[in-house]
Amino acid sequence: MKILIATYWHLPHVGGVSTYVTILAKCLEQSGHEVDILAQHPDMTHYYFLNNSLTFKKSSLIRQAEPIVLSHYEESPAMLTPWMFRRECEKYAFQLACLQTRLDHYDVIHTQDIYSTLVLSRVKPANIPLVATIHGCLATEWVENNEARYLSMIEREYLALEEYFGCMSPDSLILPSRWLVDRLSSFHISHANTHIIPYGIDQHAFQRSQPARLKINVTSREPQPIIIACPARLVAIKGQTYLLEAMALLVRKRKGVVCWLIGDGLMKEDLEKQIHQLGIHEHVKLLGKRSDVPELLASADIVVLPSLQDNLPFSIIEAQSAGKPVVASRVGGIAEMIEDGNNGFFVSPRNAQELYEKLLLLVEDGALRERLSNAAKAFAHKVWNDQVMTERTFQVYQEAIGNQKAMEWKEDFVNRLTVRFWELFDTERELPVPSVTAVKGNVVVQTDPLRGVPGAHVHLIDMSGVVLCSAQTNHNGHFWFPDVQPGNYALVCSAANLGSRTVKTAVSAEEPISVEIVLPGKP
Structure with missing residues (x-):
C-alpha cells in the first residue's frame, strides 16, 4: 500500500506529532508499505517531502493565496480580521502545495492536524480515502492559556469551526484518547467513523x-x-x-x-x-x-x-x-x-x-x-505497543479503502461562518474593528559590537502555532510586520550559519512593538 502522511506542522520537531509520525512510518515501512511524508520545513519557508527533494516555496504560495481568500469571502458579511485572513492564507497556501502533488498515486492519505485534514478533504481525488489522526484540541488550548481573551466573538467562532471542519471532513477519524472524544463533542463533533487508538512505542528498542x-x-x-x-x-x-x-x-x-x-x-x-x-x-x-x-x-x-x-x-x-x-x-x-x-x-x-x-x-x-x-x-x-497501534491504524486504512460509499464532505467553511455571523450579530449596528499595530525589529548576531543580519528569516506565529507573517531582514537586519492584533506571539528567526532563536512578544497597544533578536552563531 502507498500511504501519504501529511501535516501542516513542521517536521521534524520535538513533540508528540513528530514522534507519532516517525514511529508509524517506520512500522508501516517495516511491514512492506511505501510511505511519503509531506510537512512544513523546520525553517518554515517551504513545504517539502521528507524523503525526496520535492519542495514548495511558501512565499510564492502565500502571494497566490491572498486573492483567493479575498474572493471566497467577498460575498460574506463575516468580516475577516487580519488574524483570520492570515490564517486562511496559510491554509490556502498549503492547499496550493497539495494541488501540485500527485495525490492520485496514493492508496490512502493520513493527515495529522485539523488544517491539513480540511485542506486535503477539498483537493484529494474522490476515490482516495482520507484518514485523520487528531492529536489535541487547539481551540480549548486558547482558553487554557488565557489567550482567548484577545479574540472577538467571531474569531472564537472561527476557531470552533476550524476544529469542527478539521475533525468532521475525513472519511475516518482516529483519536488517541477517550478524553479527546469527549472534549471534541463540546464542538458538536461526533464522527460516525471514529476510532480510539492509543499511542505506542517500540518497548524492546527503548x-x-x-x-x-x-x-x-x-x-x-x-x-x-x-x-x-x-x-x-x-x-x-x-x-x-x-x-x-x-x-x-x-x-x-x-x-x-x-x-x-x-x-x-x-x-x-x-x-x-x-x-x-x-x-x-x-x-x-x-x-x-x-x-x-x-x-x-x-x-x-x-x-x-x-x-x-x-x-x-x-x-x-x-x-x-x-x-x-x-x-x-x-x-x-x-x-x-x-x-x-x-x-x-x-x-x-x-x-x-x-x-x-x-x-x-x-x-x-x-x-x-x-x-x-x-x-x-x-x-x-x-x-504502549507500537505494533498494536500500527496494526489498528492499518485496519482503519483498509476499512476506509473498502468503504464504497465513503462519506462526501459537502459543507463549506465560509458558508458555515456566515451562518454563525447572522446568528450572532445584529448587522444593523456597526461591527467593531479590531485594533492593530506593527511589530518591527532587528536581527543581530552576538558580536562586539552587535551586527545586523541581512537575509534572516523571521516568522510571526500565533498561540496555535500557525505562521501569520514571514519576512526576510533587509541589509541592516530590520524586519516589519504590519496589522498585528493584540495577543501573545512567537517570533522565530533563523539565518544560515548563525543558528536560530525564538522569542516571545506581547502586543497590547496600538503603538508599534520593537523587538531585538540576537542570534547565537558566529559571523
Whole structure:
C-alpha cells in the first residue's frame, strides 16, 4: 500500500506529532508499505517531502493565496480580521502545495492536524480515502492559556469551526484518547467513523537504548541526588511554573534533589527568571532540546508532568517504559495513563502545594519509588505497543479503502461562518474593528559590537502555532510586520550559519512593538 502522511506542522520537531509520525512510518515501512511524508520545513519557508527533494516555496504560495481568500469571502458579511485572513492564507497556501502533488498515486492519505485534514478533504481525488489522526484540541488550548481573551466573538467562532471542519471532513477519524472524544463533542463533533487508538512505542528498542546510569554533571551538596525529570516543551500549558514553585518548597525540606527541565520553548526566559527569583538555581537545570531523552529518563528517579491540558503525552509513555514513577496533573488524556498510587500519582493542575507533597513522598521513600517503578514498566509493556497501534491504524486504512460509499464532505467553511455571523450579530449596528499595530525589529548576531543580519528569516506565529507573517531582514537586519492584533506571539528567526532563536512578544497597544533578536552563531 502507498500511504501519504501529511501535516501542516513542521517536521521534524520535538513533540508528540513528530514522534507519532516517525514511529508509524517506520512500522508501516517495516511491514512492506511505501510511505511519503509531506510537512512544513523546520525553517518554515517551504513545504517539502521528507524523503525526496520535492519542495514548495511558501512565499510564492502565500502571494497566490491572498486573492483567493479575498474572493471566497467577498460575498460574506463575516468580516475577516487580519488574524483570520492570515490564517486562511496559510491554509490556502498549503492547499496550493497539495494541488501540485500527485495525490492520485496514493492508496490512502493520513493527515495529522485539523488544517491539513480540511485542506486535503477539498483537493484529494474522490476515490482516495482520507484518514485523520487528531492529536489535541487547539481551540480549548486558547482558553487554557488565557489567550482567548484577545479574540472577538467571531474569531472564537472561527476557531470552533476550524476544529469542527478539521475533525468532521475525513472519511475516518482516529483519536488517541477517550478524553479527546469527549472534549471534541463540546464542538458538536461526533464522527460516525471514529476510532480510539492509543499511542505506542517500540518497548524492546527503548529498553536497549538505555544504559543503567548516565554520568551527568549535576549541582548538589549530596553525591547521589534524587533526580526529577520534566520532559516537555517550555510553554505555558505544560505548567512548569507550578513545578518550580513546588521545587522551592521541596528543597527547603530536602537539599539533595535536582530537577531537569528537558526541552525548549517560549517560556525559557520566564522560567529562568522564576528560578532566579525563587533561589533554586542549584537545584533546577534547563537542559534544552535533547536527542538522548531515553537516556536522561533512565538516569532520573522520578518523572513529573504538571500540564494544564494534555492529550496522551509521549513523555509519560517513555517514562513508564523506562520504569519511572510519574507525578502528573489529572487533566485530559493523562487521566487514562496513570493508575493513581500504583504506578504514579495524580495532582490537581495549578496546585504547587499538592505537587510538592507527592514529590516529597517519593523522594523520601525509596521502597515506594521502586514499587511504583516496577508497576510503571509492567503497565507500559502491556499498553504502549507500537505494533498494536500500527496494526489498528492499518485496519482503519483498509476499512476506509473498502468503504464504497465513503462519506462526501459537502459543507463549506465560509458558508458555515456566515451562518454563525447572522446568528450572532445584529448587522444593523456597526461591527467593531479590531485594533492593530506593527511589530518591527532587528536581527543581530552576538558580536562586539552587535551586527545586523541581512537575509534572516523571521516568522510571526500565533498561540496555535500557525505562521501569520514571514519576512526576510533587509541589509541592516530590520524586519516589519504590519496589522498585528493584540495577543501573545512567537517570533522565530533563523539565518544560515548563525543558528536560530525564538522569542516571545506581547502586543497590547496600538503603538508599534520593537523587538531585538540576537542570534547565537558566529559571523
